[in-house]
Structures are given as structure tokens and as C-alpha cells.
Amino acid sequence: MEPIVLNYQVDGEDFSTAGEASSAVKKALKQLGFSPDVIRRVAIAMYEGEINMVIHADGGEATAEISQEEIRIILADRGPGIKDIDLAMQEGYSTAPEEVRNLGFGAGMGLPNIKKYSDELKIESTPGVGTTLRILIRT
Amino acid sequence: MMNVHDLAAACGFTYYNGETLNGGAVGGAYCCDLLSWVIGRAGDGDALVTVMSNPNVIAVAVMADLPCVILSEGVKPDDKAMEKAKDNDVIVLSSPWTTYETAVKINGVLKAAGDRE
Ligand SMILES: Nc1ncnc2c1ncn2[C@@H]1O[C@H](COP(=O)(O)OP(=O)(O)OP(=O)(O)O)[C@@H](O)[C@H]1O
Ligand SMILES: [Mg+2]
Numbered sequence: 001m002e003p004i005v006l007n008y009q010v011d012g013e014d015f016s017t018a019g020e021a022s023s024a025v026k027k028a029l030k031q032l033g034f035s036p037d038v039i040r041r042v043a044i045a046m047y048e049g050e051i052n053m054v055i056h057a058d059g060g061e062a063t064a065e066i067s068q069e070e071i072r073i074i075l076a077d078r079g080p081g082i083k084d085i086d087l088a089m090q091e092g093y094s095t096a097p098e099e100v101r102n103l104g105f106g107a108g109m110g111l112p113n114i115k116k117y118s119d120e121l122k123i124e125s126t127p128g129v130g131t132t133l134r135i136l137i138r139t
Numbered sequence: 140m141m142n143v144h145d146l147a148a149a150c151g152f153t154y155y156n157g158e159t160l161n162g163g164a165v166g167g168a169y170c171c172d173l174l175s176w177v178i179g180r181a182g183d184g185d186a187l188v189t190v191m192s193n194p195n196v197i198a199v200a201v202m203a204d205l206p207c208v209i210l211s212e213g214v215k216p217d218d219k220a221m222e223k224a225k226d227n228d229v230i231v232l233s234s235p236w237t238t239y240e241t242a243v244k245i246n247g248v249l250k251a252a253g254d255r256e
Contacts, residue, residue: 015193015194015195016193016194016195016219016223017194018195018198019195019198019201019202022202023198023201023202023227026201026202036204040202040203040204043201043202043203043204044178044179044202044203047178047198047199047202048175048178051195103174103191103193103195104172104173104174104189104191104193104195104196105173105174105175105195106173107173107174107175107176108175109173109175109176109178109179110175110178112179113175113178113179116179
């Protein structure tokens with residue numbers, strides 16, 4: 001199978017539609033016949049990253065590179081960046097504002113979830129410039 | 140494990156969405172209102188019991204492959220949540236009881252079904 005690349009702009013305005021890129025990738029993986037376990041792990045990791053871009057970075061760009069052996073998810077934004085990545089990776093750490101917490105986010109579990117469900121997670125972030133997450137899931 | 144429609148009938152839950160959908164199997168429940176906890180911890184076949192009624196709850200159920208969302212305390216889904224549930228074929232049930240009572244009911248019904256097998 002030739003690698004397939006899917007690319008999405010993630011809108012930072014609207015919480016109610018957040019997750020559309022992850023949803024589309026999930027559907028594509030289903031059509032391509034990947035196992036339910038792989039699809040679930042990709043969907044969860046990508047959704048957490050996508051919702052983070054909406055909540056913390058006013059949106060960004062999501063890319064999925066799909067091949068037989070592995071799926072790479074790249075989430076790039078031009079948001080405020082993460083000053084202390086080790087701290088951000090800790091369960092329970094969150095800077096989510098009140099109105100976002102009222103929607104059920106802000107438990108500080110998103111990045112730990114991505115780590116848990118992926119085979120590799122790389123975070124590059126520069127304060128004031130933006131954040132890029134690279135997620136690898138082997139099939 | 141029990142089909143979600145059989146569970147709904149046995150527990151006395153009513154439908155906001157998905158009465159005619161093919162239901163998946165429920166083997167337990169995960170009770171939480173914090174969505175990243177649900178994503179990280181809800182197991183395969185867990186029904187999600189929550190009082191959160193926004194569309195993100197539906198998105199989480201889709202991403203984590205949960206068989207249904209049960210809104211406890213008689214909470215109603217908002218319009219956008221309903222729309223998302225319809226678009227994504229998510230079964231959304233209503234329970235008039237508290238989250239705790241809802242979970243106890245689910246446990247009782249699943250146990251009784253397991254004992255019969
Ligand atoms: N794309 C991003 N841009 C800027 N900051 C981010 C980004 N992603 C995460 N962060 C920072 O890392 C923290 C931890 O992220 P994490 O996803 O683990 O938790 P959360 O989003 O705050 O809550 P939850 O994911 O449980 O709803 C965030 O609160 C935020 O400070
Ligand atoms: Mg998060």
C-alpha cells in the first residue's frame with residue numbers, strides 16, 4: 001500500500017465541532033481495514049492532540065500519514081507553546097481556563113493519554129512560536 | 140456482556156438517540172464527567188455514565204468506541220450534542236437516577252444476565 005497522507009485545518013473557535021479531523025481519520029482507517037485496536041489508539045491519541053490545539057492554541061494543522069506498518073500523526077500549531085514539557089506531561093497538570101473545565105476538559109490527562117496509547121510521542125515547542133506533536137502508532 | 144438495547148430496557152433507561160441503531164455489547168460502566176479520564180480509562184464495552192451533555196461527550200464516545208452514553212440525573216443533551224449523536228450513530232440514553240444509582244442498576248442487570256448464562 002502506498003502511504004496515504006490526510007491533512008486538515010483545525011478550527012480554534014468552535015468547541016462543539018472539535019474532533020472532526022480525528023473523526024475523519026478514524027473513518028479512513030476503518031475503510032482501509034485496520035484493526036479496531038489500532039483505530040482506537042489512533043483516534044484517542046489524535047483527538048487529545050486535536051482538542052489541545054483547539055483549547056490551548058487557537059487551532060492548527062493536523063496531518064495523518066498512513067502506511068501498512070505505522071501511522072504517524074503530526075499536530076502543528078502557532079499557539080503560545082509549552083514552557084515546561086515535562087511538567088505538561090504530568091497527570092493532573094493543566095492550565096485550561098474555567099469555561100473549558102466546565103465542558104469536561106482540563107483534567108490534565110490529555111498528554112499522558114497520548115503517551116499511553118502511542119508507541120512514540122515527540123513534542124517540540126517554543127514559547128511564543130508554537131507546538132508540534134509527532135505521534136507514532138505501529139499497526 | 141449484554142446488548143445495549145436489552146440493557147436499556149432492563150434498567151428502564153429511555154432514548155434520546157439511537158433506538159433503531161444496531162447496539163454494541165455492554166460489559167460494564169465508566170462513571171466520570173472529566174473527558175480525558177473517560178478517554179484514558181474507560182474500558183472496552185463500558186457504557187459512559189455522565190451528567191455532561193455537550194457535543195464533546197459524544198465525540199469522546201466515538202473516539203473511544205464506547206457502546207453508549209447514559210445521561211444520569213435526567214440531564215438532557217444540548218442541541219449540538221443531539222446533532223453530533225445523530226451524525227455519528229451514537230446511542231444516547233436517559234436515566235432519571237443519580238450516577239451512582241445508575242451504575243448500581245447496570246451492575247445488577249449485567250450480573251443477573253451473567254448468572255442466567
Ligand atoms: N498545543 C498546545 N499548546 C500550548 N499548550 C499546550 C498544548 N497542549 C498542551 N498544552 C499545555 O499542557 C497542559 C497539559 O495538557 P493535557 O492535554 O495533558 O491537559 P489539559 O488539556 O489541560 O486537560 P485534559 O486534556 O485532561 O482535558 C495544558 O494544560 C497546557 O498548559
Ligand atoms: Mg488536553
